Amino acid sequence: MIRNVAIIGLGLLGGSIGLALRERAPGIATTGFDANPNVRDVAGERGLVGTVCDTPADAVREADLVILCVPVGAMGEAAAAIAEALPEGAIVSDVGSSKQSVSEMLAEALPGRAIIPAHPVAGTEQSGPEAGFASLFTNRWCILTPPKDADQDAIEAVSGFWAALGARVEIMDAEHHDLVLAVTSHIPHLIAYTIVGTASDLEDVTRSEVIKYSAGGFRDFTRIAASDPVMWRDVFLNNKSAVLEMLGRFTEDLTALQRAIRSGDGDTLHDLFTRTRAIRRQVIEEGQDDERPDFGRDH
Numbered sequence: 067m068i069r070n071v072a073i074i075g076l077g078l079l080g081g082s083i084g085l086a087l088r089e090r091a092p093g094i095a096t097t098g099f100d101a102n103p104n105v106r107d108v109a110g111e112r113g114l115v116g117t118v119c120d121t122p123a124d125a126v127r128e129a130d131l132v133i134l135c136v137p138v139g140a141m142g143e144a145a146a147a148i149a150e151a152l153p154e155g156a157i158v159s160d161v162g163s164s165k166q167s168v169s170e171m172l173a174e175a176l177p178g179r180a181i182i183p184a185h186p187v188a189g190t191e192q193s194g195p196e197a198g199f200a201s202l203f204t205n206r207w208c209i210l211t212p213p214k215d216a217d218q219d220a221i222e223a224v225s226g227f228w229a230a231l232g233a234r235v236e237i238m239d240a241e242h243h244d245l246v247l248a249v250t251s252h253i254p255h256l257i258a259y260t261i262v263g264t265a266s267d268l269e270d271v272t273r274s275e276v277i278k279y280s281a282g283g284f285r286d287f288t289r290i291a292a293s294d295p296v297m298w299r300d301v302f303l304n305n306k307s308a309v310l311e312m313l314g315r316f317t318e319d320l321t322a323l324q325r326a327i328r329s330g331d332g333d334t335l336h337d338l339f340t341r342t343r344a345i346r347r348q349v350i351e352e353g354q355d356d357e358r359p360d361f362g363r364d365h
Contacts, residue, residue: 068157068227069094072129074122074144076100076109077294078189079161080135081198084114086231089200099125100195108195123151131157131227133184134172138162139300145175152179157220159184163247163297164305165211165240173213180217182224185209185243186233187251193294204232211240241308248308253316255298256309258290 071087073080076098087094098115099122100106110118119125126132126148136144141160152158157180162168165183172181188206190197208228212221225235238246265276265284276284302309326334 068130068223070128070130071096071227072126072132072148073098073115073135074100074125074132074148075135076105076114076118076195076198077135078193078197079186079202080133081109081112081114081195082188082200082202083133083135083161083198083231084109085112085198085200086203088113090232091230095128097125097129105195112195112198114195114198122147126156127151127153129153129156131159131223134158134160134162137294137297137300138164138168138304141168142171142175145172149176152176156180157182157223159224161186162304163251163301165209165243167304169211169213169240180220181213182216182220183211183240184224184228185211185247186228187247188233189293191289191292193297201232203228206233208233208235209243210235210237211243212237244305244308245312248305248312252301252305252309253312255290255293256302256313257316258287259298261287262291 071083071094073084073096076084077100080098080100084096084098087096096115097117097119098109099119100109106118106120109115117125122144129152132148132152134141134144141162145158148158158172158176159182160168160172161184163185165185169181169183172183186203186206186208188202188208190202210221210224210228221237225237228235261284268276323335323338325331
C-alpha cells in the first residue's frame with residue numbers, strides 16, 4: 067500500500083496531485099520539494115502537500131511513491147538528487163509527456179529501482195503552484211509505460227494511485243506512447259506556437275488588428291501557445307524522433323491541402339472537413355471535452 071507520497075516539483079501537475087490526494091485520499095501523507103524557494107513558499111501557503119521540504123532528499127526519505135513533476139529535460143537531475151535518500155522498495159514515477167527519454171534517464175540515475183513512468187494526459191495553459199486544482203485528473207487518461215521487466219505489484223500500485231485521483235489508466239509501450247502523443251498533443255502545440263508566432267511577427271498595425279479581431283480559432287491557439295515554454299521546449303527536444311516523424315506526415319497532408327485549394331478541388335476539402343468533424347464528435351463521446359458551444363465557456 068502507498069502511505070507516503072513525495073512530490074518533486076510543485077507546479078500545476080505536482081500541486082494538483084497534492085490537492086487531489088488531500089481531497090480523495092486524506093490518509094496518505096504527502097511531502098514535497100521544489101527547486102524554487104518562492105514556489106515552496108506558495109506551496110506551503112496553499113497546502114499543496116502536508117510538508118514542504120528544503121531539499122529533495124528530505125522529501126523522499128519516508129516515501130513509498132515518489133513522483134517527479136519537473137520538465138522532462140530535468141528528470142535525470144531530479145532523480146540523481148534523490149538517489150541516496152530513496153528508501154528501499156520505494157517506487158519512482160513521473161508525469162512527463164515524453165516517455166522513452168524519461169525512462170532512459172530514470173533508469174540511468176536510479177539503477178535497480180522500481181521505476182514506473184506515467185503520463186497524466188491533463189493540464190492547462192497555466193503553470194506554477196497557484197495553478198493546481200484537485201479535479202485536474204478527473205475522467206482524464208493516465209498512461210503508464212512500465213519497462214518490460216517491471217514488477218507487477220509496482221505497476222498495480224501506481225495504477226491504483228492514479229485511479230484513486232479520478233483518472234482512467236492505460237498501459238502502453240513507451241515508443242508507441244511517444245508517437246501517439248506526438249499527434250494528439252505535441253504537434254498541435256507546435257502548430258499553435260507557430261501560428262501565434264507568425265501573428266507576432268507581422269507589422270505593428272496588422273498585428274494589432276489580428277489581436278483585436280481575434281476569432282475563436284486564433285483565440286484558442288493563443289491559449290495553447292500560452293503553455294509553459296520550458297516544459298514544451300523540453301518535450302520537443304526529448305521526443306524529437308516521434309515529433310519529426312509526425313511533422314513530416316502533417317507537412318505532406320498540408321501540401322495536399324494547398325494543391326486542393328489552388329486547383330479549386332472542393333470535394334477533397336469537403337471530404338476532409340467531414341472526417342475531422344466526426345473526430346470531434348468522438349472526442350466528446352469519450353468524455354474528453356464539453357459538447358456545449360464554445361467549449362462550455364461561461365460568458
